[in-house]
Ligand SMILES: Nc1ncnc2c1ncn2[C@@H]1O[C@H](COP(=O)(O)OP(=O)(O)OP(=O)(O)O)[C@@H](O)[C@H]1O
């Protein structure tokens with residue numbers, strides 16, 4: 001289709017810095033009995049060194065799958081990952097599992113949404129933190145343990161030495177998420193992917209954990225891909241934002257521009273569904289789903305703009321042709337035929 | 349392998365679900381179908397055997413002792429020259445009968461005891477202790493002991509095996525009764541008299557049928573195995589009756605000369621038990637997928 | 644913890660008591676008159692009566708039971724009717740081969756079945772998985788003596804690699820010892836392995852779907868570490884439970900296996916006792932085996948606390 005041609009996407013990463021991680025036309029699909037489900041559809045973006053990039057979108061839009069694709073953790077088959085993922089210039093798509101394994105946990109790490117279940121319940125905390133060191137750096141014994149303790153100090157866990165010998169069930173949710181962060185960063189990876197790291201936590205704890213991620217990012221020179229439902233979290237933490245809808249990237253902008261002048265009706269809708277002041281409490285899960293209408297099935301070819309069935313600005317053109325992803329303002333791009341009118345639907 | 353939890357969204361069309369469902373059903377059915385097919389074949393053989401087998405299972409032929417399998421005697425002959433094919437078919441009737449009767453008896457008695465246990469706390473306390481005790485005695489040893497003190501006959505074999513298999517059924521029924529009791533629609537305190545019977549017929553029996561069918565199948569297989577073990581040890585069916593265990597027991601002394609006396613009936617026995625177990629597995633998956641990982 | 648162990652220990656007492664009642668009643672109800680058997684064919688009626696009185700066989704059931712139980716508690720399991728020797732002596736005399744057989748079988752089972760189950764779970768749906776699971780169903784369907792004879796036929800008679808039957812003590816050297824034990828242990832292990840492999844596969848499969856496995860993968864661990872330091876330890880409790888259940892199969896199977904392989908162990912003692920209707924021996928072995936079974940399962944119960952730190956007593 002024409003779409004791919006039109007999608008020569010402008011690079012929006014801050015100029016002059018080579019990206020640490022670079023996705024070009026990433027597609028992640030699943031072969032199912034009902035045809036191929038394109039869960040991530042030709043998504044491109046870069047993450048610059050020491051940048052914190054936000055990835056937002058409704059449930060099911062492909063955020064986690066993007067992350068898992070980068071990690072090489074999409075089960076294949078039935079999954080299929082195509083396109084290009086470059087980590088410091090090195091191609092990850094099609095990389096042998098053995099090579100990929102060497103990068104996981106050392107060059108690129110991930111933390112997950114569910115701190116309650118993401119730690120091994122029957123292995124001591126210390127051993128779990130040490131594992132990547134043993135695997136990737138060949139450390140062992142007291143040396144590895146010292147590194148683990150140092151990491152616990154960094155994630156501000158009191159009485160670190162004692163905690164090393166405890167089990168996950170002895171810790172609170174916030175502590176477990178800190179442990180996850182410690183474990184992910186222990187080898188000083190170039191990129192940290194945080195998939196909704198605070199969704200399962202209390203509001204006060206959320207803020208602490210976010211601050212911790214931000215502080216460690218600076219401290220350890222790591223780039224972070226922060227995946228979230230929560231535009232409040234985005235507003236507070238990230239430098240730049242990618243908005244995804246039904247497997248596609250629909251908008252990309254520095255955070256301030258995105259909030260001030262969203263160029264895509266979907267983003268406008270997302271922003272509209274967030275309470276004005278985030279301090280009062282994060283939007284409840286599922287709040288973003290309040291934009292009425294149906295998400296298109298991902299197992300069929302989609303004609304035109306995939307947001308059209310839910311878009312109040314949709315015209316015949318929208319339903320016939322997929323809008324190109326193009327620069328609307330410096331550093332700000334979106335895929336919408338009527339982006340100039342996008343703000344009109346805000347506040348309605 | 350399941351790295352990412354695969355969530356089936358509402359978006360996933362219905363049609364595909366059912367197509368996948370049929371696939372799954374078919375695969376489950378294959379186990380049952382294969383098991384049932386083999387078993388039917390064996391049952392059929394034992395039923396029409398007397399017309400098929402040209403030889404009498406009890407006729408001794410001193411000139412043809414320990415003949416290797418041949419066109420004349422496809423399973424060979426035993427130490428007395430008796431035709432092993434006829435004997436195996438005949439033995440099948442005994443083994444299958446034992447399996448079937450034990451399966452039914454253990455289920456029925458177990459259902460009764462399990463219900464009593466779920467109904468009365470005092471009875472439960474006593475029954476469960478007794479069942480714990482019975483389960484603490486290794487199955488085969490208990491069966492041997494029971495056989496040692498009774499006169500060997502097909503009936504005592506059935507009795508002994510039923511006793512050793514009973515605790516499993518009682519526990520199963522009891523656990524179903526207890527879960528149902530705990531569910532909202534029955535207040536434990538108000539269970540009494542007529543109400544109990546209503547609950548029993550409307551809720552407890554339907555909920556026990558599926559797991560008990562599966563259990564009965566497994567018990568049937570286990571009973572056939574235990575019968576053969578008992579007979580093999582000389583503590584089972586009286587030796588003059590050619591049950592599978594007895595045929596093999598008689599072959600022990602001649603194993604080096606005539607291994608087929610043990611190996612052929614042994615394989616037939618194993619295939620039978622295998623067929624029943626396959627049916628059990630298939631039934632379990634079909635009737636209650638949640639049970640799939642248990643037992 | 645100590646309190647828990649004591650509580651569990653106490654809880655086994657009623658179970659063992661029931662076992663004792665069951666075992667005693669079975670043999671109490673046995674037809675035939677033990678006094679007459681002991682007295683022999685030539686005895687007069689009064690001689691038989693004397694023996695009956697001496698043995699306390701004329702007392703009521705509960706008195707006989709309590710006497711018998713008292714003796715058992717003191718370690719006196721009665722005397723063999725035929726050899727007149729204490730049952731416990733006969734038992735201990737036959738213990739070594741049985742112990743050797745049971746131990747090798749358990750070791751074989753754990754070393755083979757657990758890894759097989761883990762690999763089957765990892766490769767769920769593959770041909771390896773199907774092979775392992777088919778083996779599990781088949782292994783569970785063959786009676787132990789048929790497996791025994793098949794093994795003898797293949798390895799001893801046809802290939803001539805291993806001895807057909809018999810037992811050598813470890814004192815005769817390790818090679819003769821183990822070469823006599825391999826086939827019986829394998830035969831006995833078959834159904835045990837089927838059971839353990841099946842449960843291992845099911846529980847590891849369940850663990851593999853858990854979130855922390857994804858975490859472990861995201862750390863770049865090798866498959867081996869993933870399976871054996873994360874998946875398997877998390878699946879340990881059900882596996883250990885099934886091993887406990889399997890011990891019953893083992894203890895029963897010993898009787899049959901020893902009989903097939905002519906191993907002069909406790910199992911043979913029992914079989915000979917059955918044929919001779921030597922009830923005290925049957926009673927004694929039944930009690931001891933049940934006691935061992937209960938004790939081992941108690942041990943495994945305590946082991947759970949070490950396997951899963953979340954289990955607290
Ligand atoms: N194995 C699979 N087979 C088919 N479809 C899949 C599979 N795994 C994921 N999907 C589909 O991919 C889509 C994207 O899933 P993903 O987990 O990336 O969403 P998400 O944006 O992270 O949502 P959430 O906010 O709920 O975490 C979903 O619609 C899902 O149905």
Ligand code: SF4
Pocket residue numbers: 264265266305306307308309311312313314315318319323335336337338339
């Ligand atoms: S392209 Fe049209 S339908 Fe799509 S978001 Fe823009 S206005 Fe709405």
Ligand SMILES: [Mg+2]
Pocket residue numbers: 063064065195
């Ligand atoms: Mg997600």
